[in-house]
Amino acid sequence: MALDMETRHPAACGGLNAGGPREACGVFGVYAPGEDVARLTFYGLYALQHRGQESAGIATSDGAVINLRTGLGLVSQVFEESDLEQLPGHIAIGHTRYSTTGSNRICNAQPILVEGSGGPVAIAHNGNLVNAEALRQRLADDGLQFQTSTDTELITMLLARAEGTWEDRLRRVLPQLHGAFSLVILTPGALTAVRDPLGVRPLCIGRLGPGWVVASETCALDHLGASLVREVEPGEAVIIDRSGMRPFQAVPKIRDAFCIFEHIYFARPDSVVGGQLLQPVRMAMGAELAREHPVDADVVIGVPDSATAAGIGYALESGIPYGEGLIKNRYVGRTFIQPDQRLRERGVNLKFNPLPQVLRDKRVVVVDDSIVRGTTTPRVVQMLRRAGAREIHMRVCAPPIVSPCYFGVDMATKGELIAAQRDVEQIREHIGANSLGFLSIEGLLLAVGRPRARFCMACFTGDYPIPVQLQLDKLAFERPVPSAV
Ligand code: SF4
Numbered sequence: 001m002a003l004d005m006e007t008r009h010p011a012a013c014g015g016l017n018a019g020g021p022r023e024a025c026g027v028f029g030v031y032a033p034g035e036d037v038a039r040l041t042f043y044g045l046y047a048l049q050h051r052g053q054e055s056a057g058i059a060t061s062d063g064a065v066i067n068l069r070t071g072l073g074l075v076s077q078v079f080e081e082s083d084l085e086q087l088p089g090h091i092a093i094g095h096t097r098y099s100t101t102g103s104n105r106i107c108n109a110q111p112i113l114v115e116g117s118g119g120p121v122a123i124a125h126n127g128n129l130v131n132a133e134a135l136r137q138r139l140a141d142d143g144l145q146f147q148t149s150t151d152t153e154l155i156t157m158l159l160a161r162a163e164g165t166w167e168d169r170l171r172r173v174l175p176q177l178h179g180a181f182s183l184v185i186l187t188p189g190a191l192t193a194v195r196d197p198l199g200v201r202p203l204c205i206g207r208l209g210p211g212w213v214v215a216s217e218t219c220a221l222d223h224l225g226a227s228l229v230r231e232v233e234p235g236e237a238v239i240i241d242r243s244g245m246r247p248f249q250a251v252p253k254i255r256d257a258f259c260i261f262e263h264i265y266f267a268r269p270d271s272v273v274g275g276q277l278l279q280p281v282r283m284a285m286g287a288e289l290a291r292e293h294p295v296d297a298d299v300v301i302g303v304p305d306s307a308t309a310a311g312i313g314y315a316l317e318s319g320i321p322y323g324e325g326l327i328k329n330r331y332v333g334r335t336f337i338q339p340d341q342r343l344r345e346r347g348v349n350l351k352f353n354p355l356p357q358v359l360r361d362k363r364v365v366v367v368d369d370s371i372v373r374g375t376t377t378p379r380v381v382q383m384l385r386r387a388g389a390r391e392i393h394m395r396v397c398a399p400p401i402v403s404p405c406y407f408g409v410d411m412a413t414k415g416e417l418i419a420a421q422r423d424v425e426q427i428r429e430h431i432g433a434n435s436l437g438f439l440s441i442e443g444l445l446l447a448v449g450r451p452r453a454r455f456c457m458a459c460f461t462g463d464y465p466i467p468v469q470l471q472l473d474k475l476a477f478e479r480p481v482p483s484a485v
Helices: 037-047 081-085 132-141 151-161 166-176 218-224 260-266 278-292 308-318 341-351 376-386 424-431 441-448
Strands: 006-008 026-031 055-061 066-072 091-097 112-116 119-129 179-187 190-195 204-208 211-215 227-231 236-241 244-249 299-302 326-328 352-354 363-368 391-396 435-438
Touching: 006 151, 026 037, 026 119, 026 179, 026 190, 037 055, 037 081, 037 091, 037 211, 037 218, 055 119, 055 179, 066 119, 091 119, 091 179, 091 190, 112 151, 119 132, 119 151, 132 151, 151 166, 151 179, 166 190, 166 236, 190 211, 204 218, 211 218, 211 236, 218 227, 260 278, 260 441, 278 308, 278 391, 278 441, 299 308, 308 363, 326 376, 352 376, 363 376, 376 391, 376 424, 424 435
Parallel strands: 299 363, 363 391, 391 435
Antiparallel strands: 006 112, 026 091, 026 211, 055 066, 055 091, 112 119, 119 179, 179 190, 190 236, 204 211, 204 227, 236 244, 326 352
16 A cells, blocks of 8 residues: 555655755645635745745645646746646645755655545645654655655655545544644645644634635735634644534644744744734844843844844833844845855845944944854844944844754754853854843743743753654755665
């Protein structure tokens, strides 16, 4: 049975340098008979572009056949009018991807489509499985061959070969997955949304007329004129088909462990997460930062766009005027997530241009969202000094990052994280600022206004919500899998 399975993809991964499995992504799905679902998905992905800029894909179903189109690049680069015309149907899913480790290859673009004994299954995934190596070995032992180097292919294979009703298959397979997974799944007759039992990554459900939409973030709903119904609960699966929406608890909830970095950085400020609009939450982070780390200064600037709201919050709380001291080229990807160091370093110069009129002879408070490797921040500081800033006081609205993320974000390995190697004074010296202040964990929680028990904060504490086995390894799934004995 298992050997009947085939991943349908335009290209297979080969060699040892293909893209790795770890990613932070955007997922989208729509069930809307009578609508142009490929076009709706295109616009949904467009709104989620900030969650992944390396590849994009859409799969649609007309009730019998699943069609798939994926490509490298931004959503607008991957899809032309003619592509959408070749994606007929009334159900669709889509994906925008970061491969934050290794290189970016077409074979890893999602959705992943597998033809199994139970029919075709296509999946778009945001997150990262921590037991992917064990699952891959098990599937390899059953004689399966992999066309990608993603953990998403493993989930798709497991579901495609499971037996029973669709609900049975979900109930059987989902408990085998450990880690972070917000999934949108396309089968010929249904759209299914799934969230892992920790609820690490966001996933919400909306109504679009008589139809249904699921998306990583509510901003995608807003752009389509859909209304938010609710978030998918941890461990819940929601099947949407011709008989409506059927939610059920597919896996018992373990605990709440929502990624607090979604509040700080990943999600768009116009998205609602856990019932909270993020723009005012980020302003509150800036205000807390001003209370924790006050300084005499002439102007506050936020590193655009992700720290703009926090910068405004700092300015309002401190009484220091806010200014636009850095202009961002909005067509350059986030430096934090580009695939390798060389590009990352080059990216910063492409990304910002300082405004000397705002900065010259000024004592400047610079608010940023995080310091990860400490490669970008010194360049920003240098740039501001070259533009005439007299003093630079760096304020960061995240605590120091001391541990890697195993749940869908490749920030860096532990050895690459500057705060895992150096104390605050050493980091200040490294970045060349006059002073440096990080928001405390307590201050962050005050700004978010939710108890600590609701969140994963492992990158600040090293305290992971579940045991993690998979070491960050760019080539984890690029090596040949030992053959079955
Ligand atoms: S380790 Fe950090 S980035 Fe990863 S899920 Fe937890 S809070 Fe989010």
